[in-house]
Amino acid sequence: MKHLFAMAAGLCVSTFAFGQAASIPVGTALTIFENQKVVVVQTAKGPIEITRTMTACGKNGGVIQPLVPVPGIHPIGETEIIQALGNPKAMVVDMRDTNDRVKGTIPGSISMPYTEVVDRLGELGCTKTGSAWSCAEAKLVYAFCNGPTCPQSPIAFRAMTREGFPADKIYYYRGGMLDWDALGLTSVKNEF
Numbered sequence: 001m002k003h004l005f006a007m008a009a010g011l012c013v014s015t016f017a018f019g020q021a022a023s024i025p026v027g028t029a030l031t032i033f034e035n036q037k038v039v040v041v042q043t044a045k046g047p048i049e050i051t052r053t054m055t056a057c058g059k060n061g062g063v064i065q066p067l068v069p070v071p072g073i074h075p076i077g078e079t080e081i082i083q084a085l086g087n088p089k090a091m092v093v094d095m096r097d098t099n100d101r102v103k104g105t106i107p108g109s110i111s112m113p114y115t116e117v118v119d120r121l122g123e124l125g126c127t128k129t130g131s132a133w134s135c136a137e138a139k140l141v142y143a144f145c146n147g148p149t150c151p152q153s154p155i156a157f158r159a160m161t162r163e164g165f166p167a168d169k170i171y172y173y174r175g176g177m178l179d180w181d182a183l184g185l186t187s188v189k190n191e192f
Helices: 002-018 078-084 117-124 152-162 176-182
Strands: 039-043 046-050 090-094 127-129 132-134 140-144 170-173
Touching: 078 090, 078 140, 078 170, 078 176, 117 127, 117 152, 140 152, 140 176, 152 170
Parallel strands: 090 140, 140 170
Antiparallel strands: 039 046, 127 132
16 A cells, blocks of 8 residues: 555656646746756857757756766667667666656557656566665666656666666666657557
């Protein structure tokens, strides 16, 4: 019952936090980095302000995530995701909440929302003894969320590594569904 309550609370929070992308009008000023909407760069022609606005293809208004959100994690692109789909030692994991996943996801990926990942490390090849996880035999995890501004995967990575999952077994597709869709790659809908 406690686990079910935690899942429901996580789903409500994630729906509120990340289900609002459709409500952000195109052209709305967005944050680039935490609490920073403008970056000024000096050029040969003088200072130029770099800003960010919501676009028609934007998945959310989050902040730009680092390419390596946790030391030891490997940044990857579409080629590596496609190759991982045929690798029995790897799992391609959609870490978005289910409200986003049903709208379209990478074929062959599994759903493991970022709010559930710590409770589901066993599905990634870890074993639990008492309250501690052992992840020596863990699979290679190729994970994604909505795109370069989505914090869901980085949040999950911090939780996973805190629990003992090796960072060097995590492959982060930061481009996520934003880049996947922009490249015209096949998506499947209504996957749970």
